[in-house]
Amino acid sequence: MLKYIFKRVLIFIPTLIVITLVGFIISVNAPGNPVERMISTTESTGEIGSQTSNQKEQKKFWTEKLGLDLPIFYFSLTSFSRPDSLYKIIDRNEKEALDRLISKFGNWPQIQKYSTDLNHYYFSMIQFSVDSNAVTLYDKDDVTETLNQLKFEILSLRSSYELSAIEAKFSNINLLLSKYPFLKKFKNPFNAIESDFSEIKKKATPWKNYVPKIAFYGSENQYHHWLFGDGGKFSNGLIRGDFGTSYRRKEAISNIISEKIGWSLFFALLSVFLAYIVSIPVGIKAAANRGSGFDKSSSVILFLVYSIPSFWLATLLLMTFANTDVLHWFPESGVKPAIGYPDGAGFFEKIKISLPYIILPAICYTYSSFAFLSRTMRVSMIEIVNQDYIRTARAKGLSEKQVIWKHALRNSLLPVITVFATVFPAAIGGSVILETIFTIPGMGLETVEAIQNNDYPMIIAVLTISGLLTLIGYLVSDILYAIVDPRIRYS
Amino acid sequence: MAKEEINIEMFATNGSKPHADTSFKKYAWKQFKQNKIAYFSLKVLFALIFIALVAPFIATDQPWYCKYKGVKMFPAFSLYNQCRITDKSTGVTETIQYDIADWKHLEAETIIFAPISYASNKTDYDNAGYVSPFAKQVFKNKEGNEIVIPLKFRHWLGTSKRGEDVFSGLINGTRISLSIGILSMSIASILGIFLGAIAGYFGDTKLKTSRGSFWTFVFGLIIAYYYGFSVRSYVISDAFAISGLEILFQLCMSISIFSIVTYFFYWIGKFIGKIPFLDQQVFVPVDSIVSRLIEIIISMPLLILIISISAIAKEKSMVNLMIIIGLTAWTGIARLTRAEFLRISTMEYIQAAKSLGISEFRIIFKHALPNALAPALVAIAFGVASAILIESSLSFLGIGVPPSTVTWGSLLNLGREQFTAWWLLVFPGLAIFITVTVYNLLGEGLRDAFDPKLKK
Numbered sequence: 001m002l003k004y005i006f007k008r009v010l011i012f013i014p015t016l017i018v019i020t021l022v023g024f025i026i027s028v029n030a031p032g033n034p035v036e037r038m039i040s041t042t043e044s045t046g047e048i049g050s051q052t053s054n055q056k057e058q059k060k061f062w063t064e065k066l067g068l069d070l071p072i073f074y075f076s077l078t079s080f081s082r083p084d085s086l087y088k089i090i091d092r093n094e095k096e097a098l099d100r101l102i103s104k105f106g107n108w109p110q111i112q113k114y115s116t117d118l119n120h121y122y123f124s125m126i127q128f129s130v131d132s133n134a135v136t137l138y139d140k141d142d143v144t145e146t147l148n149q150l151k152f153e154i155l156s157l158r159s160s161y162e163l164s165a166i167e168a169k170f171s172n173i174n175l176l177l178s179k180y181p182f183l184k185k186f187k188n189p190f191n192a193i194e195s196d197f198s199e200i201k202k203k204a205t206p207w208k209n210y211v212p213k214i215a216f217y218g219s220e221n222q223y224h225h226w227l228f229g230d231g232g233k234f235s236n237g238l239i240r241g242d243f244g245t246s247y248r249r250k251e252a253i254s255n256i257i258s259e260k261i262g263w264s265l266f267f268a269l270l271s272v273f274l275a276y277i278v279s280i281p282v283g284i285k286a287a288a289n290r291g292s293g294f295d296k297s298s299s300v301i302l303f304l305v306y307s308i309p310s311f312w313l314a315t316l317l318l319m320t321f322a323n324t325d326v327l328h329w330f331p332e333s334g335v336k337p338a339i340g341y342p343d344g345a346g347f348f349e350k351i352k353i354s355l356p357y358i359i360l361p362a363i364c365y366t367y368s369s370f371a372f373l374s375r376t377m378r379v380s381m382i383e384i385v386n387q388d389y390i391r392t393a394r395a396k397g398l399s400e401k402q403v404i405w406k407h408a409l410r411n412s413l414l415p416v417i418t419v420f421a422t423v424f425p426a427a428i429g430g431s432v433i434l435e436t437i438f439t440i441p442g443m444g445l446e447t448v449e450a451i452q453n454n455d456y457p458m459i460i461a462v463l464t465i466s467g468l469l470t471l472i473g474y475l476v477s478d479i480l481y482a483i484v485d486p487r488i489r490y491s
Numbered sequence: 492m493a494k495e496e497i498n499i500e501m502f503a504t505n506g507s508k509p510h511a512d513t514s515f516k517k518y519a520w521k522q523f524k525q526n527k528i529a530y531f532s533l534k535v536l537f538a539l540i541f542i543a544l545v546a547p548f549i550a551t552d553q554p555w556y557c558k559y560k561g562v563k564m565f566p567a568f569s570l571y572n573q574c575r576i577t578d579k580s581t582g583v584t585e586t587i588q589y590d591i592a593d594w595k596h597l598e599a600e601t602i603i604f605a606p607i608s609y610a611s612n613k614t615d616y617d618n619a620g621y622v623s624p625f626a627k628q629v630f631k632n633k634e635g636n637e638i639v640i641p642l643k644f645r646h647w648l649g650t651s652k653r654g655e656d657v658f659s660g661l662i663n664g665t666r667i668s669l670s671i672g673i674l675s676m677s678i679a680s681i682l683g684i685f686l687g688a689i690a691g692y693f694g695d696t697k698l699k700t701s702r703g704s705f706w707t708f709v710f711g712l713i714i715a716y717y718y719g720f721s722v723r724s725y726v727i728s729d730a731f732a733i734s735g736l737e738i739l740f741q742l743c744m745s746i747s748i749f750s751i752v753t754y755f756f757y758w759i760g761k762f763i764g765k766i767p768f769l770d771q772q773v774f775v776p777v778d779s780i781v782s783r784l785i786e787i788i789i790s791m792p793l794l795i796l797i798i799s800i801s802a803i804a805k806e807k808s809m810v811n812l813m814i815i816i817g818l819t820a821w822t823g824i825a826r827l828t829r830a831e832f833l834r835i836s837t838m839e840y841i842q843a844a845k846s847l848g849i850s851e852f853r854i855i856f857k858h859a860l861p862n863a864l865a866p867a868l869v870a871i872a873f874g875v876a877s878a879i880l881i882e883s884s885l886s887f888l889g890i891g892v893p894p895s896t897v898t899w900g901s902l903l904n905l906g907r908e909q910f911t912a913w914w915l916l917v918f919p920g921l922a923i924f925i926t927v928t929v930y931n932l933l934g935e936g937l938r939d940a941f942d943p944k945l946k947k
Contacts, residue, residue, distance in 0.1 A: 018787045022796070030803045077717055103725055212717045303935075307928040309880055311887050312903065312920035319910045425792050432794060433884050437907070447795065451802045451890055463799045466792040474790060 001482065008478050012471050019467035020238060023460040024223050028072055030456040033092045035062045037247050037454075063090045065234045066244075067225045071217040074224065081106035081208035084215050093159035100161035105200050106208040114196035115158075121189055122154050128186075138180065150176045150183075170194055243461035248453045253461045257443065261465075263335060264435070264442035268427035270358075271365035275423065279370050280416065283377025287412075288404055290382060298374070306371035314364045314437045321360065330356050333439035361438045365431075369423045373416060380415040384408045410484065417480045424473035428466050519865070522940035529936020532929045539926060543666040550607040550662035553589050559599040560585075566594075567605060595644060596633065608644055609656035611663040611897040618646060619654030621912040649914035651905045655897065657914060661922050664899040668926060671813055671882040672875040678817025680871050683824030688863065690781035690825070691832025692855050696774050703769030704760035711756020719749030735810035742814075781829070785822045793819055797881060801891025812891055816878050823870045831863035865941040872934030876927045883923050899923050 039058055063069050071087045081102050089095040094115075101111050128147075150173065157169045177183050177190060226244075229237025236242035243253035282302075286295040322332040335357045341350050384390065385408055393407045394400075431444035439445065443462055450458035524530050548555075553566035562576050566589040577584045594602070609615065617629050617637070624647060630640040640646075648657040700708075720727070723745055730741040764770055797815050804811045835841060836859065844854045886892040886900030899919040906915025 014783070015787050015790050019791060022791065023799075026799050026803055077713065077721055079722070100725055103722075209722060210718070212714060212721075303931070304928065307876075307924060307931050309883060309920065309923050309927065311884055311900075312916075312923060315903065315907055315916050316920065319913060319916055323910045325911055428792055428795075432798065433888065436888060447798065448888060448890070451798060454802070456803070459799050459802055463792075463795055466795050467790060470790050470792055 004482055005475075005479060008475055012475065016468065016471060019471075020227060020464055021223075023464045023467075024226060026463070027456050027460040028222070030454075032454060034066055034247070034456075035059055035068065035090070038062045038066070038245075059090060067222045067230070067234070070225065071215075071221045072223065073221055074218070075214055075216045078213055078215055079103075079106075079209045080211035080213045081108060081205065082213075083108045083112070084217075091159075097159045097161040101200070103209055104161070104206070105204040106206045107200060107203050110196070110200045110203055114193065114200055117189075117193050117196055118154070118158055121186075121193060122151075122158065124189070125151055125154060125186065143180065146176055146179055166197065170197075238464070243464075244457040246450070246455055246458045248450065248455040248458065253458055256446065256458070257461060257465060260441060260443050260446050262442075263440050264428065264431050264444060267361060267365050267431065267434075267440070267442070268424060270362060271369060271427050272420070272423055274362065274366045275370040275373050276416075278366075279373035280377055280413075283374045283416075284381055284404060284409070284412075286374070286378045287381030287385060288400070290385075295378075299378075302371040302374050305367055306375070308367075310364050310368055311433045311437060313367065314360070314434055317360050317363065318437070330360050335440055361434055361440060364434050364438075365427060369426060373419065373423065376419055377412065377416050381408060381412040384412040414481065414485055417484060418477055420480065421474045421477035424476075425466075425470040428469055515862075515865075519937075519940040523936055526936045526939055529932055529939070532932035532936065535925070535929050536933065539665060539669060539929070542662060543669045546662045546666045549605055550609070550611065550656075550659040551605050552594060552608055552610040552613060553592075554594050554602050554604045554608075556601070556603040557594070557597070557599050558601045559587070559597060561600075564589075566592075596631075598633070604643055607647070607656065607659050607662060609646070609659040611655065611660040612895055614654040615646070615650060615656065616654055618650050619652065620650075621652055621909055621915070622646060622650045622654075623912075624649040624914055648918050649912070651902070651912075651915060652909065655905075657902060657918060660897040660902050661899065661918060663897060664902065664919070664922065665926075667809065667896065667898050668879050668882060668923070671809060671816070672879040672926075672930070675813040675816035675820065675878045676871050676875045678814065679821035679874060680824055680867065682818070683821035683870075684828050684860070684864075684867055686781045686784070686821070687825035687828025687867070688832050688855050688860060690778045691829035691863075692836045692851075692859065693775070693777040694833070694836070695776040695778045697836075698775040698777050699772050700760075700775060701764030701770045702773050703766055704757075704764035705773055705775060707756055707760035707763050708753075711753050711760070714756065715749045715752035718752050719745045723748075731804070731808075731811070735808055738808075738810050738814075778829075781825065785825055788819060788822050791819075794881060794884065798885070798888075798890055801885065804891065807891055807893045809892070809896065812882060812885065815891075816881055820874055820878060823874060824867050827866035827870050828863055831866055832859060835859045835863055865937075869934050869938045869941065872930050872937055876930035876934070879923070879926055879930070 039055070039062060069088055069090065079102075082099070086095065086099060089098065098111060098115055102108060105111065153169055153173050153176070157166065157173075160166050160169060173190060177187050225235060225237070227238050229235050229240060229242065235244060241254050243257070245251065246253050246256060249256060282298060286298050289295055318332060319326070321327050322330045336350075336354050341353060345353070381404075385404075390403060390408055393403045398407075431440075431442055432447055433444070434440070435442045435444035436448050443465070447459065447462045449455075450462070523533075542549075548567050551567050555565065555567050557564045557566060560576050560578060562574065564574050564587070566574075569589065572589050574587045574589070575584055576587065594604070595608070617631055618640075622628055626649075628640040628646055629637045630644055632638050646656050646658065648661065650656060651660075723741070727738075727741050727745060730737040796819060797812075800815050801807070801812060832855075841854060841859060844858050849858075882892075883898065883900035883903070886896075886898040887904045889901070889904060892898065892901065899922050902915060902919040903923075906912050906919070909915070
């Protein structure tokens with residue numbers, strides 16, 4: 001048995017790696033700039049990192065902390081035209097603009113020259129302050145506005161990649177530069193940038209884009225750090241339970257999840273348990289009296305129940321039983337009173353207080369798997385009851401009760417047990433909707449809030465953890481199956 | 492000559508008639524027709540498809556026919572969005588924009604409205620704030636006085652908080668739900684049937700190839716991915732910002748490039764496989780590869796996976812959602828097709844086809860597939876039901892669906908804010924329930940019809 005479990009666990013490891021890969025791919029492709037996101041959140045709260053007042057330094061700090069200055073994966077399939085070092089560029093838009101320029105012209109040396117010149121030009125422009133003598137000659141507001149406009153145009157030039165946009169910006173900048181004589185010293189460097197760009201167009205080698213190349217980066221990459229940590233510098237890695245920091249709540253995701261997962265697991269397990277203890281007798285009764293009134297009516301009802309979307313049933317239940325205008329039997333939301341449990345309340349007292357909150361969600365969590373399980377139970381029971389050994393059992397004079405409960409039940413349980421593997425993950429997935437409707441403070445509600453606030457690290461953590469829980473569900477069902485059916489273990 | 496032809500034809504029909512009667516398809520259809528509930532649900536499905544097809548014409552604020560200042564217009568059916576009308580006496584030209592004109596207050600000579608004279612995404616300010624189907628609904632007449640609404644403008648199923656017509660939302664939502672269900676399942680079926688078929692037919696030990704061809708093919712797949720998707724990544728991501736049609740077009744382009752390059756390497760591999768050392772025979776474990784893939788996808792919580800993927804999509808669109816659902820929902824179909832192919836591949840007629848030298852490709856898709864489709868069809872019917880459920884749960888949560896699109900799920904979500912507005916909770920939920928039930932019943936009916944155990 002142990003050997004069997006060990007074998008099953010071994011098979012799950014590649015699947016788990018793929019799940020982490022999927023989560024990682026999603027997080028890499030998430031829109032927005034995580035560094036700016038982090039800077040804006042820390043600025044508002046005054047947490048770590050804010051003491052580095054210089055914004056550039058802060059950017060560097062967060063880029064390193066989030067590991068964004070590293071290559072994404074162990075290797076990448078790129079083109080011959082792309083340099084190995086493009087990932088080092090911190091700004092996402094700039095990186096994309098350069099990458100798009102490469103994919104159009106395919107000549108990195110020229111593009112690199114253009115980009116570095118442009119960056120130098122931008123920083124010299126930022127450090128430039130107008131001679132006060134010069135300003136007296138002109139309207140002061142006008143001068144500052146022109147300068148701001150100039151800076152903005154150059155900044156946006158860094159993230160432009162379309163030919164027409166770049167040329168339009170060139171002519172704009174030229175126009176602004178010729179406005180005041182004291183801007184004359186910027187004229188020549190800018191002409192150099194323009195000639196850099198015309199050089200890009202002239203020496204274009206687009207064919208290089210069509211030559212594939214595989215670049216290897218070794219273990220210093222984002223995925224490796226995300227999974228195994230970077231030696232405790234910034235992260236301990238997924239493998240040690242470190243999922244990173246939530247953008248929204250600015251605390252460690254592992255803390256949030258350990259706080260929230262309780263209610264989700266509670267409802268998932270409760271619903272599976274309830275569904276099993278109700279559905280098995282119903283299925284057996286329907287199968288034992290096949291064709292009777294009970295069988296027919298229960299099939300129809302179960303079928304209809306199975307098709308009701310859980311979120312519809314949930315809202316209908318709330319509308320009817322938690323509505324001050326109709327019946328106000330249950331509270332509308334939450335799992336405990338808003339003021340919390342009374343001090344010193346014992347475990348059972350807490351359950352008693354929470355019970356009215358739990359009933360409606362429990363119904364919604366349970367009913368669809370209940371219908372599914374009863375139908376499965378009925379079908380498998382009917383198949384078993386028609387077999388020869390049951391006829392033998394009847395022939396030797398056993399009562400109907402003994403035949404069904406002693407001889408048929410064990411074998412007919414097999415399919416019902418295997419569907420544990422589908423029922424349990426469904427409960428976890430369903431939690432997203434039901435927790436939102438009933439405002440249960442679990443992982444599902446946290447997921448929805450994370451999505452509404454673009455909190456990608458949180459979303460990926462939830463995806464990975466629910467993948468893990470699903471795998472555990474499969475493992476449990478496999479082991480149960482092996483216990484009930486010894487043939488599985490030995491084959 | 493003519494006589495002979497007729498004779499042959501008669502012979503052919505005579506000869507094939509008894510055969511046609513006992514064919515599995517005919518038998519299954521007969522079985523299916525006997526199942527009254529399933530047959531009825533098929534009829535309901537046709538009705539739903541009909542509603543989905545004509546939805547833009549029966550639930551729209553643009554009238555079917557309008558005669559205004561002597562000019563006849565058919566706004567609801569017109570391809571153009573505007574009409575210029577010149578008043579002959581004054582010479583003033585007036586332009587009527589079909590989509591933003593206030594048709595209900597237009598002083599037209601004759602005007603015929605659609606049965607539901609509201610668009611799903613436009614608001615009726617006079618009846619905003621949850622007006623019940625049975626409550627008094629108002630209408631501002633030409634003089635600006637509030638009168639009781641004329642019967643043709645009544646909101647038969649009430650309105651939402653902003654004054655959107657619920658009935659119109661339901662009718663137009665049918666189109667979205669059905670198209671999501673059917674199109675995403677088409678993607679899933681193509682994937683699932685193809686992968687299931689090759690996995691079941693070849694197994695782990697039947698696809699033999701030379702070492703050289705195998706590695707050339709693997710190399711070709713990487714190169715094909717490079718030219719099909721890697722090089723074109725910006726073209727594809729730009730397409731997502733343009734339109735659904737553009738996305739489909741660019742994806743089809745990429746897939747074609749991928750297929751052509753793959754085929755090219757397959758062809759080269761035939762020659763490379765003849766070189767000594769590289770010509771050693773190896774088995775391709777098709778079944779193991781596909782089974783692992785299925786195992787991995789079913790271990791992911793589907794709803795959370797779809798939510799995560801749609802959360803990162805830059806542009807929220809229905810096409811995105813269809814593709815995501817299609818790419819994740821094929822496993823059930825693949826499993827059933829695989830099981831069926833495992834059974835079929837050992838049958839005599841497949842052996843006979845092989846001995847005649849028919850190509851494997853032709854055997855799989857021409858000879859084996861028609862006999863293996865029955866279980867896949869059942870899975871597709873159930874799959875459509877769950878795709879519709881996923882779409883409506885996502886739009887209920889407001890994730891991954893463009894906010895301007897009115898769907899059954901989004902209507903239900905509007906009702907969640909106000910439980911007294913029962914019409915917002917009951918009708919959209921009922922619509923989802925009916926559609927899902929119809930597909931489930933269809934799946935059930937198909938399963939019974941195809942099940943040989945029930946054969947008398």
